[in-house]
Amino acid sequence: MKTLSKGFVFDTEKAILVVEHNTEEVGSAKIYRTENGRYFIYYSEFDDNPETIEYLENGVNDVDKYLAEWKSDFEEQAIIYFEQFQEG
Numbered sequence: 001m002k003t004l005s006k007g008f009v010f011d012t013e014k015a016i017l018v019v020e021h022n023t024e025e026v027g028s029a030k031i032y033r034t035e036n037g038r039y040f041i042y043y044s045e046f047d048d049n050p051e052t053i054e055y056l057e058n059g060v061n062d063v064d065k066y067l068a069e070w071k072s073d074f075e076e077q078a079i080i081y082f083e084q085f086q087e088g
Contacts, residue, residue, distance in 0.1 A: 009038045010053050019063070020079045021070050022070070031063055039063055 016031035018039075028044040038054040043049070048056045056062035067080070 008034075008038060008055065010034065010038075010042075010055065012042050012053075016081075018081050019067070021066075029066075031066065041066070048053070 010032070012030070012032060015034045017030055018033050019031040020028070021030070027049070030042045030044075031039060032042060033039050037059070039059055039062065041054045041056065043052045043054070045051045056066075058065075
């Protein structure tokens with residue numbers, strides 16, 4: 001998916017996937033890092049909710065916030081690609 005947010009173009013095809021989180025309640029959320037080091041979350045289509053992208057303005061700090069929120073689901077429903085957190 002490709003979208004414009006806050007003046008930036010975010011494209012799941014070109015960005016690097018760093019976290020996948022899946023739940024039956026909200027579907028799939030994936031955090032990506034762009035070549036320029038910006039982070040965004042891609043929410044896939046689930047039930048009546050359309051695909052959306054959310055820009056994480058505070059970068060890694062926002063990623064940390066989401067990881068803390070999702071912490072209880074990690075054992076079976078999240079994958080973190082630590083090697084992908086390297087600075088672009």
